[in-house]
Amino acid sequence: MNNSHNSRRPLAARRLAGVVAAAAAVSIALVSTANAATHAAPGTRPHPADTSLRALAEPTGLRIGVSINPDRLSDPAYAAIAGGQFSTVTPENQMKWDNIEPTQGTYHWAPAEKVVAFADAHGQKVRGHTLLWANQIPSWLTDDVGNGSITDAQLRTIVKKHVIDEVSHFRGKIWQWDVANEMFANSWDANPLPDGINGDEFWVQHLGEGIIADAFRWAHAADPHALLFYNDYNISGEDGTNAKADAVYAWAKKMRAEGVPIDGIGEQGHLDTQYGFSGDLERSDLQRYAGLGLKVAITEADVRTFVDSAATQVPTDSLAASAQSNEFSQELQACLEVRSCISFTVWDVDDADSWVPGTFAGEGAATLYDVNLKPKAQYTALQQTLQLAAGAPRR
Numbered sequence: 244m245n246n247s248h249n250s251r252r253p254l255a256a257r258r259l260a261g262v263v264a265a266a267a268a269v270s271i272a273l274v275s276t277a278n279a280a281t282h283a284a285p286g287t288r289p290h291p292a293d294t295s296l297r298a299l300a301e302p303t304g305l306r307i308g309v310s311i312n313p314d315r316l317s318d319p320a321y322a323a324i325a326g327g328q329f330s331t332v333t334p335e336n337q338m339k340w341d342n343i344e345p346t347q348g349t350y351h352w353a354p355a356e357k358v359v360a361f362a363d364a365h366g367q368k369v370r371g372h373t374l375l376w377a378n379q380i381p382s383w384l385t386d387d388v389g390n391g392s393i394t395d396a397q398l399r400t401i402v403k404k405h406v407i408d409e410v411s412h413f414r415g416k417i418w419q420w421d422v423a424n425e426m427f428a429n430s431w432d433a434n435p436l437p438d439g440i441n442g443d444e445f446w447v448q449h450l451g452e453g454i455i456a457d458a459f460r461w462a463h464a465a466d467p468h469a470l471l472f473y474n475d476y477n478i479s480g481e482d483g484t485n486a487k488a489d490a491v492y493a494w495a496k497k498m499r500a501e502g503v504p505i506d507g508i509g510e511q512g513h514l515d516t517q518y519g520f521s522g523d524l525e526r527s528d529l530q531r532y533a534g535l536g537l538k539v540a541i542t543e544a545d546v547r548t549f550v551d552s553a554a555t556q557v558p559t560d561s562l563a564a565s566a567q568s569n570e571f572s573q574e575l576q577a578c579l580e581v582r583s584c585i586s587f588t589v590w591d592v593d594d595a596d597s598w599v600p601g602t603f604a605g606e607g608a609a610t611l612y613d614v615n616l617k618p619k620a621q622y623t624a625l626q627q628t629l630q631l632a633a634g635a636p637r638r
């Protein structure tokens with residue numbers, strides 16, 4: 244597992260103070276009573292009765308999403324949040340290759356289908372995640388590539404079949420597909436190709452970087468109506484040099500010029516309070532991708548911080564929640580300000596399910612809901628941001 248999402252040098256500790264002041268400046272009271280409209284002062288917007296994130300976002304034309312774990316859907320509290328607060332869902336792991344085809348030739352669609360059925364029942368769209376990624380590939384494949392019993396020519400045939408079979412299986416049910424995930428080099432990667440693609444990435448190493456464009460072509464042939472995304476981290480706002488974003492931009496421009504069927508760029512949006520982040524840079528990077536005629540999306544937003552333990556996930560810094568709220572809100576604002584930003588997805592419903600404690604030692608509290616499924620300040624911050632945005636709809 245790559246541990247380095249959004250890795251930059253820590254900020255001066257007290258930068259948090261400025262963050263808190265900024266968070267306070269946007270604080271407005273949310274009233275959820277049905278009769279709020281009758282008390283609204285002249286010239287002010289009444290607060291809607293439904294203050295779910297999906298309802299607040301509706302007037303802006305933006306969909307708010309969440310990654311879900313289908314094993315948790317039997318918990319009514321979890322299901323109520325997943326179905327009630329969000330208007331798009333992403334299966335957190337169930338469409339990844341190791342889950343879809345754990346044994347070669349035997350497909351295991353049921354968990355992913357459960358997510359699709361849940362979405363259908365709740366008027367939600369689905370982000371398919373992900374077809375071409377170096378992680379969570381089945382061991383029958385990596386073992387045989389490693390020992391040479393699958394040649395590179397055979398690997399190409401196998402990956403083509405994987406993309407076509409999976410996209411075809413879900414044809415008509417997927418709004419956006421993350422066709423390729425995390426193919427670009429970070430500043431710490433040893434072997435970037437001249438255009439910034441990671442030469443050590445599994446698929447690139449074996450099949451050359453042209454495999455990315457081919458995956459888009461195969462996916463498009465299998466479902467011409469799905470929006471096809473390239474998805475990555477540190478590609479809008481987190482990396483001060485912006486080098487990775489520049490490389491993705493130049494590559495996407497080339498793909499468009501060559502007629503490769505790419506529809507969008509997904510910024511994962513995994514943030515960490517110990518590193519720098521600029522909402523302004525995020526907005527301008529997203530706008531730049533949009534300038535190529537592409538859609539954009541925030542696909543995996545979460546904001547982690549240091550916590551007491553993985554079980555309880557109480558931040559160790561008393562100012563952390565304010566910083567987290569502020570960064571979540573800035574990410575959402577950046578998306579709202581770019582008309583082509585069509586969805587803002589948070590990664591995991593609650594802290595109990597978050598990938599963060601298992602991936603980043605000592606960190607957690609990265610989602611909108613705590614380990615007891617109680618909404619946190621971060622949730623309220625997103626409500627407030629959406630409430631403000633509803634006054635200036637994007638469509």
Ligand code: XIL
Binds near residue numbers: 335336424511597598
């Ligand atoms: C993570 C899941 O949340 C974990 O449950 C799993 O063990 C590993 O993958 N970038 C991605 C996501 O594109 O697929 C990752 O999801 C988080 C980082």
